[in-house]
Amino acid sequence: QEKVQQSPESLIVPEGAMVSLNCSFSDSASQSIWWYQQHPGKGPKALISIFSNGNKKEGRLTVYLNRASLHVSLHIKDSQPSDSAVYLCAVNTGANTGKLTFGHGTILRVHP
Amino acid sequence: EAAVTQSPRNKVTVTGGNVTLSCRQTNSHNYMYWYRQDTGHGLRLIHYSYGAGNLQIGDVPDGYKATRTTQEDFFLLLELASPSQTSLYFCASSDAWGGSSYEQYFGPGTRLTVL
Numbered sequence: 001q002e003k004v005q006q007s008p009e010s011l012i013v014p015e016g017a018m019v020s021l022n023c024s025f026s027d028s029a030s031q032s033i034w035w036y037q038q039h040p041g042k043g044p045k046a047l048i049s050i051f052s053n054g055n056k057k058e059g060r061l062t063v064y065l066n067r068a069s070l071h072v073s074l075h076i077k078d079s080q081p082s083d084s085a086v087y088l089c090a091v092n093t094g095a096n097t098g099k100l101t102f103g104h105g106t107i108l109r110v111h112p
Numbered sequence: 113e114a115a116v117t118q119s120p121r122n123k124v125t126v127t128g129g130n131v132t133l134s135c136r137q138t139n140s141h142n143y144m145y146w147y148r149q150d151t152g153h154g155l156r157l158i159h160y161s162y163g164a165g166n167l168q169i170g171d172v173p174d175g176y177k178a179t180r181t182t183q184e185d186f187f188l189l190l191e192l193a194s195p196s197q198t199s200l201y202f203c204a205s206s207d208a209w210g211g212s213s214y215e216q217y218f219g220p221g222t223r224l225t226v227l
């Protein structure tokens with residue numbers, strides 16, 4: 001069964017800082033890797049996904065995937081207090097099922 | 113944007129009780145999923161379905177049944193609830209084909225307490 005590990009468990013940064021979140025997974029045959037954001041009392045919401053080795057940029061978000069080292073990272077540029085949330089890494093493990101295995105999450109707090 | 117609704121939002125029951133959690137999605141997605149979220153365990157998949165009448169076993173299925181009656185509606189059934197099933201339950205849907213394949217859209221969650 002796929003294992004997804006995230007680090008750090010929590011992070012506090014000042015507004016405007018660059019945030020870096022890490023995720024490692026166990027199955028090299030994994031399909032897409034997703035990052036979700038979850039605010040308190042809400043369901044998770046998809047932020048960005050990546051399939052191929054390399055990086056992908058969308059607005060203030062950049063994600064890097066290295067399949068050889070089974071590692072993916074999410075970087076948030078110019079962090080805002082509204083970015084304070086739990087960030088979940090999810091690995092698509094089931095071909096044609098959309099089945100995701102989630103990590104435990106990183107709690108991010110951005111203080112003004 | 114995809115819409116997934118869940119009911120009830122909060123539920124309290126007693127050990128041994130029957131509980132049904134409901135989920136509806138209005139985006140004609142093929143796949144629907146039930147998760148539970150617990151501190152220290154993250155989100156774990158209970159059951160999922162790729163269409164009306166279909167059911168697939170997830171990673172933590174023990175003690176749960178599920179039924180997909182239509183493309184829109186997916187139900188989670190706890191027939192003999194136990195305190196270990198106290199949790200926050202999320203439903204999600206996705207379309208496994210198309211430009212945004214596999215993005216899952218989550219509902220707002222149901223908080224279940226089993227006394």
